[in-house]
Structures are given as C-alpha cells and as structure tokens.
Amino acid sequence: MSLAKITPLSGFPEWLPAQRVIETHCVDVIRATFELHGFVGLETRAVEPIDRLTNKGADTDKEIYAVSRLAESRETGPRGGQAESQLGLHFDLTVPFARYVLENAGRLTFPFRRYQIQKVWRGERPQEGRFREFLQADIDVVDVGALPNHYEAELPLVVADALRALPIGPFRIQVNNRKIPEGFYLGIGLADVAGTLRIVDKLDKIGPAAVHELLVLAGASTAQADAALTLAEINATDASFAERVRALGVTHPVLEAGLAELTAVIDTAGEHAPGLLVADLKIARGLDYYTGTVYETQLIGHEGYGSICSGGRYDALASDGKTTYPGVGISIGVSRLLAKVMPGLTVTRATPTVVVVALGSEQDRPRAMRIAAALRRRGIATEVAPAAAKFGKQIRFADRRGIPYVWFPASADPEIHTGQSATVSDQVKDIRSGEQVDADPDTWLPPTQDLRPTLIS
Amino acid sequence: MSLAKITPLSGFPEWLPAQRVIETHCVDVIRATFELHGFVGLETRAVEPIDRLTNKGADTDKEIYAVSRLAESRETGPRGGQAESQLGLHFDLTVPFARYVLENAGRLTFPFRRYQIQKVWRGERPQEGRFREFLQADIDVVDVGALPNHYEAELPLVVADALRALPIGPFRIQVNNRKIPEGFYLGIGLADVAGTLRIVDKLDKIGPAAVHELLVLAGASTAQADAALTLAEINATDASFAERVRALGVTHPVLEAGLAELTAVIDTAGEHAPGLLVADLKIARGLDYYTGTVYETQLIGHEGYGSICSGGRYDALASDGKTTYPGVGISIGVSRLLAKVMPGLTVTRATPTVVVVALGSEQDRPRAMRIAAALRRRGIATEVAPAAAKFGKQIRFADRRGIPYVWFPASADPEIHTGQSATVSDQVKDIRSGEQVDADPDTWLPPTQDLRPTLIS
Numbered sequence: 001m002s003l004a005k006i007t008p009l010s011g012f013p014e015w016l017p018a019q020r021v022i023e024t025h026c027v028d029v030i031r032a033t034f035e036l037h038g039f040v041g042l043e044t045r046a047v048e049p050i051d052r053l054t055n056k057g058a059d060t061d062k063e064i065y066a067v068s069r070l071a072e073s074r075e076t077g078p079r080g081g082q083a084e085s086q087l088g089l090h091f092d093l094t095v096p097f098a099r100y101v102l103e104n105a106g107r108l109t110f111p112f113r114r115y116q117i118q119k120v121w122r123g124e125r126p127q128e129g130r131f132r133e134f135l136q137a138d139i140d141v142v143d144v145g146a147l148p149n150h151y152e153a154e155l156p157l158v159v160a161d162a163l164r165a166l167p168i169g170p171f172r173i174q175v176n177n178r179k180i181p182e183g184f185y186l187g188i189g190l191a192d193v194a195g196t197l198r199i200v201d202k203l204d205k206i207g208p209a210a211v212h213e214l215l216v217l218a219g220a221s222t223a224q225a226d227a228a229l230t231l232a233e234i235n236a237t238d239a240s241f242a243e244r245v246r247a248l249g250v251t252h253p254v255l256e257a258g259l260a261e262l263t264a265v266i267d268t269a270g271e272h273a274p275g276l277l278v279a280d281l282k283i284a285r286g287l288d289y290y291t292g293t294v295y296e297t298q299l300i301g302h303e304g305y306g307s308i309c310s311g312g313r314y315d316a317l318a319s320d321g322k323t324t325y326p327g328v329g330i331s332i333g334v335s336r337l338l339a340k341v342m343p344g345l346t347v348t349r350a351t352p353t354v355v356v357v358a359l360g361s362e363q364d365r366p367r368a369m370r371i372a373a374a375l376r377r378r379g380i381a382t383e384v385a386p387a388a389a390k391f392g393k394q395i396r397f398a399d400r401r402g403i404p405y406v407w408f409p410a411s412a413d414p415e416i417h418t419g420q421s422a423t424v425s426d427q428v429k430d431i432r433s434g435e436q437v438d439a440d441p442d443t444w445l446p447p448t449q450d451l452r453p454t455l456i457s
Numbered sequence: 458m459s460l461a462k463i464t465p466l467s468g469f470p471e472w473l474p475a476q477r478v479i480e481t482h483c484v485d486v487i488r489a490t491f492e493l494h495g496f497v498g499l500e501t502r503a504v505e506p507i508d509r510l511t512n513k514g515a516d517t518d519k520e521i522y523a524v525s526r527l528a529e530s531r532e533t534g535p536r537g538g539q540a541e542s543q544l545g546l547h548f549d550l551t552v553p554f555a556r557y558v559l560e561n562a563g564r565l566t567f568p569f570r571r572y573q574i575q576k577v578w579r580g581e582r583p584q585e586g587r588f589r590e591f592l593q594a595d596i597d598v599v600d601v602g603a604l605p606n607h608y609e610a611e612l613p614l615v616v617a618d619a620l621r622a623l624p625i626g627p628f629r630i631q632v633n634n635r636k637i638p639e640g641f642y643l644g645i646g647l648a649d650v651a652g653t654l655r656i657v658d659k660l661d662k663i664g665p666a667a668v669h670e671l672l673v674l675a676g677a678s679t680a681q682a683d684a685a686l687t688l689a690e691i692n693a694t695d696a697s698f699a700e701r702v703r704a705l706g707v708t709h710p711v712l713e714a715g716l717a718e719l720t721a722v723i724d725t726a727g728e729h730a731p732g733l734l735v736a737d738l739k740i741a742r743g744l745d746y747y748t749g750t751v752y753e754t755q756l757i758g759h760e761g762y763g764s765i766c767s768g769g770r771y772d773a774l775a776s777d778g779k780t781t782y783p784g785v786g787i788s789i790g791v792s793r794l795l796a797k798v799m800p801g802l803t804v805t806r807a808t809p810t811v812v813v814v815a816l817g818s819e820q821d822r823p824r825a826m827r828i829a830a831a832l833r834r835r836g837i838a839t840e841v842a843p844a845a846a847k848f849g850k851q852i853r854f855a856d857r858r859g860i861p862y863v864w865f866p867a868s869a870d871p872e873i874h875t876g877q878s879a880t881v882s883d884q885v886k887d888i889r890s891g892e893q894v895d896a897d898p899d900t901w902l903p904p905t906q907d908l909r910p911t912l913i914s
Binding site: 006007008009012013014015016017020021024035036037038039040041042043044045046047050054063064065066067068069070071087088089099100102103104107108109111113114119121123133143148150154161268271272320350351352353365366369370373376379380381382383384386387400401452 | 463464465466469470471472473474477478481492493494495496497498499500501502503504507511520521522523524525526527528544545546556557559560561564565566568570571576578580590600605607611618725728729777807808809810822823826827830833836837838839840841843844857858909
C-alpha cells in the first residue's frame with residue numbers, strides 16, 4: 001500500500017467510527033423490530049447468475065456489476081473455464097430471496113416470513129442518496145400457490161414500527177396497486193400499460209405538463225393523457241380514493257380488483273396506524289416484477305429526496321414452472337436513509353469502551369489486565385492504557401475518545417507512580433464530573449446509560 | 458426466474474433458517490466480546506482497486522474476483538470508461554482496513570482498535586472448509602510510527618475470550634514470529650527466506666520427508682534442510698522453546714529479536730490464559746504482509762481441518778510514504794468454523810416467534826393484530842395466524858415451526874368459533890406441555906429461555 005495515493009471511490013460510502021455507531025444502532029433497531037414480528041433472519045450470497053439478474057427488468061441490466069476471476073483467462077485445466085464468468089453482484093435482495101425459496105422450498109415452512117439485511121450493488125451514476133454499494137433491510141412473506149392479501153397491509157405496519165424507532169423524523173408510506181392504473185389505462189383504450197406507467201412515474205420529477213407531452217408523443221390522445229394524469233393525482237389517507245376513481249367513469253375488471261385490494265390495505269392500516277399510509281395513485285416502482293400493491297416512503301419535509309423504503313407484491317418472481325411462490329416485500333434503504341439523517345445526529349462517544357485502566361508503569365500491565373478482565377466479566381467494556389504515562393496523559397487519552405471513566409489501580413508502592421496521585425485502593429474517576437471514588441473491579445457498576453454509546457439527536 | 462433450473466453455486470454457502478440462527482448467535486457473541494475489549498466496529502466497502510489487492514502477496518492474485526459494470530463496454534459518454542473496471546472484491550479485511558486507515562488517518566485516534574465482521578471473496582477451488590464467499594470477524598490495533606509489542610499478546614487473548622463463548626469445543630492458538638525462521642535461515646546460510654518458509658509451511662500437509670526433499674531441490678544442503686526441519690518441529694506452551702532454539706547453536710540478531718518477542722507473547726499469555734497459546738515454530742501464514750508475530754488456531758481433534766483463526770503483525774502494510782501505521786490483527790474464519798461445528802448443533806426453533814395468535818375467523822384479524830401488538834410492546838415476538846382455521850390446525854402450524862405458545866383470543870360469540878374451544882377470556886397454550894391458562898396480553902410473560910431460539914449442542 002505504500003506510496004500509492006488513496007482516494008475515496010465515488011458511490012461506495014464508508015462511515016467513520018461515530019457514524020458507524022449510528023448505523024449499527026439503526027440496524028439493531030430494525031433487526032429487533034423484524035424479529036418481534038416473527039421474521040426469520042437470512043443472508044444470501046452476494047452473487048447470482050447474470051441471466052437471473054438481467055431478466056428481472058428493462059432498467060436493471062445496465063446497473064449490474066459482473067464478477068469474474070481475475071486469473072480465469074490465464075488458466076487452463078480444471079480450475080479455468082467455469083461458469084463464474086457469468087456471475088453478477090445482486091442489485092436487490094428480492095431476486096436472490098426468490099431464488100433461495102425455489103432452491104430450498106422443500107426445507108422451508110410456508111407462509112415463510114424472512115428478513116434480510118445486506119449490501120447490494122448498482123452501477124448507477126452516484127448522486128445525492130444514490131450509491132453504488134448500499135445497505136438494504138428487507139422483509140418478505142411468501143406462500144405456496146396463493147398469498148392472502150392481508151400481508152399487503154401487515155408489511156408496511158412492520159416497517160413503520162421500525163422507522164418510528166429510528167431518529168429520522170416523520171415519514172409517510174405511499175401505497176398504490178398496479179392493477180388500478182393497468183385497468184384504468186385498458187379501460188380508456190391505452191394498451192401500452194408498461195410504457196404509460198414508466199412515463200407517469202416521472203410525474204414528481206418532471207411535472208404534469210411534461211408527462212402529458214410524453215404521453216401524447218407515445219401515442220395517447222389528449223383526452224387519454226388528461227385521464228391518466230387525473231388518476232395519478234388522486235391520493236387519500238382513507239378509502240375515499242376509490243370513490244374518486246369511480247367518479248371518473250372508467251370501468252374495467254382489473255381496475256375493480258385493484259381498487260378492492262388497495263381499499264383493504266388502506267382500511268387495515270387506518271385501524272392500526274391512522275394516517276400512516278396514504279393511497280397515492282401515481283406510485284409505480286421501477287422494478288418490473290411487482291404485480292399488485294406497491295409501496296414507497298417519503299421523509300416528510302424531504303419529499304424530493306426519493307423513497308427511503310419501497311416494495312410491493314410479486315406473484316410470478318419465484319416459480320419453478322410447476323409451483324409458484326407469490327410474495328410481498330418491503331425494503332428499507334438504510335444507507336440512503338442514513339445519508340440524509342446522519343448530519344443531524346451525534347453520539348456520546350465513538351468507541352464501546354466505558355473504562356480505561358491507567359498504567360503507572362509497564363510492570364503494572366499484568367495487574368491492569370486482571371482488573372480489565374474483572375470489569376468485562378460484568379459487561380463493562382474496558383481497555384488497558386496503551387502505555388505507561390502520567391496522570392494527565394491518561395485522562396486526555398480517555399477524554400479525546402469520549403470514554404467516561406479512568407480506573408487507577410491501587411499502588412502497592414506509591415514511589416513508582418512518580419507524579420501521579422498514588423492510592424492505597426483502586427479508584428475510578430468520572431472524567432466528565434471529575435469525581436473520583438474508591439472502587440472494586442468485582443462490584444463497581446457505572447450508570448446504565450454509560451454502558452454503551454448513545455445517540456444525541 | 459420461472460422455468461430455469463436452480464442449482465447451488467459451489468463455494469458460496471447459504472444457511473437454512475435453523476443454521477442461520479446458529480450463525481447469528483455466534484456473530485453476536487463475537488461482536489459483544491470485541492466490544493467488551495474496546496474495539497470499534499467498522500465496515501469497509503466490498504471492492505478495492507485491483508492494484509492494491511494484487512501487490513499484497515504472490516499467492517493472492519489468482520484468487521481475486523474482478524468487478525466491472527456489465528454495460529460498460531456498450532456505453533459511451535460520461536458514464537462509461539471510468540476506473541471501475543479496475544475494481545476487485547476484497548479477499549480479506551486487513552488490506553481494506555489498512556487503506557481505510559490511510560484514507561482517514563486525520564479523523565481517527567491512535568492507537569486505533571477496530572473490529573470488522575464482513576464477507577470476503579476468494580476464487581479458490583472450493584473444498585472442505587474453503588469457500589469462495591465467507592464471513593470473517595477481525596480485530597486489529599494500529600498505531601502511528603511504532604506499535605508496542607504487548608498488543609501481540611493481547612489480541613489472541615481477545616479472540617480466545619470469543620472462541621471460548623462459542624459452541625466449538627477445545628482449541629489451540631499457535632504462535633510464531635517470522636523473525637525466528639528468518640534469522641535462523643540466515644544464520645545457517647539459507648538466503649532465500651521466503652522460498653524456504655513457503656516449503657516449510659507445507660510440513661503438516663506433506664510431512665517432513667517431502668519437505669526435506671523440496672528444500673534440497675531448492676538448493677539447501679542436507680544439513681541446512683535438517684536444521685530447518687528441526688527448528689520447525691519445536692513447540693512449547695512456555696518460554697522453553699527459546700532454549701531449545703538456542704541449543705541448536707545458530708546465532709543471528711534477527712533470530713534473537715524474534716525469540717525475545719515470542720517469549721514476551723508466550724509469557725503474557727501464560728499468565729492470563731495458561732496453556733492456551735502454544736509457541737509453534739512451523740507456523741508461517743500464506744499472506745506476505747506479516748513481519749513478526751503470526752497466529753494460527755486449530756480445533757483440537759480436527760488439526761487437519763486447517764486454521765480457524767489466523768493473523769499476525771504487519772509493519773509496512775499501511776504507509777503513505779511519510780507515515781507508517783504498523784498493526785497487528787487476528788481474524789476468526791466464521792464460515793469455516795461454522796461449517797465444521799454446525800452438524801453437531803441444533804436450535805430450539807428456527808424462528809424468533811414466541812407466540813402465534815390463533816384466528817377463529819377472518820373477522821377476528823383486527824383484534825388478533827391488537828393482541829400481537831400488545832405482546833410485542835413487551836418484547837415478545839408474535840405473529841398472527843396466516844388464516845382462520847380450526848384449533849388443531851393452529852396448533853400444528855406452531856408445532857411445525859417449534860413456536861412454543863398459541864394464543865386464543867376470547868370469544869365474544871362462541872358460535873362463530875365452530876369446532877374450537879370457545880373461551881370467555883384470552884388463553885395461552887404451551888404446546889409442549891399442553892398447559893392452557895387465562896392470560897392478558899398486557900401482563901403475560903413467558904419464561905426468559907423461551908424469548909428467543911437457543912442452541913442445543
């Protein structure tokens with residue numbers, strides 16, 4: 001590593017210790033919430049065969065990172081020429097999970113609830129809130145053959161429980177059902193449902209006038225473009241959205257199915273978390289595998305930042321040709337969320353250490369190590385000073401790191417602690433208050449809030 | 458995903474839910490131990506510039522996975538042609554950490570203690586205990602300019618604390634100091650230290666006769682090969698190894714430095730964990746960046762399985778040309794360790810769920826969800842039954858998953874619970890004992906050992 005210049009890689013964020021304390025806290029909260037709701041934690045490998053990744057949506061293939069063995073082309077014989085050259089890094093956790101379900105279906109119990117918190121990779125142009133490597137936290141429920149609709153109401157309630165426990169301020173989960181625009185477009189004679197959805201999806205970015213223009217360019221009549229925009233602009237926190245859609249006078253069986261499903265989701269959510277979910281008929285999601293309910297989540301006050309938690313129902317993603325495993329899932333964009341809220345957060349310290357055991361001379365190290373071991377046995381994170389040093393230097397060592405306590409072992413011979421406050425019993429000093437008291441490593445306990453770093457928002 | 462055949466990828470292990478409970482337990486124990494010892498948790502990105510990876514050792518370049526954007530060659534303009542084509546997946550956590558230290562030196566406090574638990578990738582031929590994607594758990598201490606030797610004794614004591622808390626049986630940490638063979642070889646006139654080390658490193662695999670033959674083939678005299686083998690066969694749990702080396706009559710200042718450093722490590726370890734560390738003079742480690750103390754770890758009774766925890770001191774890995782950050786680190790091979798011990802372990806259940814709330818009819822779902830929310834508020838992982846079903850089916854649902862409790866909401870109208878045991882207050886059944894009692898979701902608590910899945914070894 002010597003001599004070469006080190007520059008950060010754009011789009012591959014790395015946290016400093018204090019930021020990592022915040023990230024770890026958030027991931028722990030998310031994991032604990034998912035487990036409280038009975039989701040099983042899984043991890044899948046980072047790579048998938050590229051053909052499995054590329055047939056999951058028109059927009060995804062240009063984002064994929066291919067993986068190949070560096071030495072592969074140079075090699076012959078049994079180690080060369082294997083299929084690894086066809087591998088890519090996963091761009092989400094849903095496609096790998098669907099593959100995992102197919103691979104292990106005989107060893108899982110259904111309906112299967114799983115959570116998965118892992119890095120994913122997308123070769124997109126890095127920009128605010130968009131990274132090339134980022135952490136996602138997903139929950140999904142899959143079942144065999146048919147999946148009850150009530151899971152579509154349950155999943156946003158679970159992530160809402162997690163998000164409410166994070167230091168991120170107020171948020172709004174937006175829900176739509178793809179069957180609504182699909183049935184509506186078919187009802188007004190727009191046959192290119194996917195193309196129309198893709199244009200309407202740009203509404204927040206480019207505005208209604210530009211969307212209207214694109215729709216007409218794509219072959220819609222002015223009246224059809226007007227109708228598609230009117231539908232997209234409907235939103236409500238209760239089932240009234242359905243009446244507003246029906247008032248537009250378009251009828252189609254797919255539209256009716258979508259309205260019924262979305263009404264059920266909004267009604268259930270309204271009972272358990274009033275106002276949390278908003279039916280928002282412009283939500284579409286970029287990934288092609290969604291077939292019904294779709295979710296996005298805005299931070300209130302930062303609507304332009306993009307969704308920090310998204311997902312939807314997918315009926316056909318996991319199928320082996322004989323059996324289909326329909327699922328619904330939702331994913332918290334942990335890195336994107338943290339990039340937004342971290343600048344407003346600090347932590348009490350950037351290390352787990354509660355106590356530094358001071359060292360008067362290097363000969364005291366064995367005794368200092370025994371004191372540290374006694375404190376650790378009772379759950380108190382402790383390190384021994386890196387070197388023998390004077391009183392003031394030991395305090396500064398702790399102070400620079402935000403470590404709240406310095407432990408001074410008893411001096412059998414005060415003479416060897418030149419320049420230090422020699423004591424006849426162990427003492428511990430709270431360096432914030434300056435208070436110093438006699439203490440026994442087998443019984444002393446700091447206040448609970450000092451045991452680990454905590455967030456200050 | 459439909460129709461395509463699903464086959465596992467050799468070398469990329471994925472756990473089933475019960476196995477993942479074991480892995481999560483072990484990682485939690487390791488993390489808690491590292492934090493008790495004052496190590497700061499970090500993560501680094503998965504990719505590094507390939508030139509940083511390839512100049513870290515002769516054996517590593519053929520193991521590297523290169524990463525490139527799939528669409529890169531097809532693109533022109535500002536998104537194409539960037540440096541990403543020169544990226545590779547990291548093969549360990551030490552090289553990325555050294556780069557992180559150089560990149561962030563001004564924002565870290567030294568000596569810097571960090572732990573890092575992440576996947577790494579090596580394109581090796583998969584075999585027992587060797588994967589292409591695997592989890593490592595590392596601790597390192599780095600300092601500026603000089604690093605005190607006492608950290609070389611401390612680090613194996615930290616991982617020993619972690620390993621002793623894992624269900625892995627007895628183990629043995631073997632320590633050597635590269636200066637010992639280096640000084641010894643120079644002292645007997647063998648100038649190709651690296652080449653000699655590489656041959657002696659095969660001792661456990663191919664035996665002393667074959668090593669002797671290879672050494673002679675490489676240019677050593679019979680007497681030199683004999684001496685190198687005699688040195689390699691020395692091991693001891695106390696400082697007596699040094700006397701046995703000195704008795705061989707070879708003198709060299711590098712040898713003396715190595716003996717002194719290893720004696721200090723063994724003496725310190727002997728005081729805090731007698732018998733845990735073994736001075737074993739054949740240990741060399743494959744990676745080129747180690748410059749002094751090196752570690753390996755054997756599971757006792759499975760010595761041929763290879764090291765499950767390795768590391769060493771590196772003096773020159775992190776340097777920007779002006780400042781050097783010497784370090785010492787040790788890495789638990791979590792995946793390798795688990796692959797060995799998992800077959801002997803089971804868990805009480807493969808889901809976090811403690812309680813399933815039974816559902817007499819779909820209209821009861823809102824009430825069941827409120828009961829579940831009340832239980833979760835007090836830390837009891839709960840899910841609501843996937844569908845309304847009869848008594849027996851709800852019990853079987855829980856039983857198949859090892860979920861210990863089924864909650865029966867009170868029936869306002871027993872008539873709607875056809876075929877079920879209608880009750881006037883909520884009841885909870887321990888399906889293991891069959892005991893069923895009245896219960897209030899705001900006060901009921903299961904025994905602590907039921908709150909999460911636990912290991913049975």
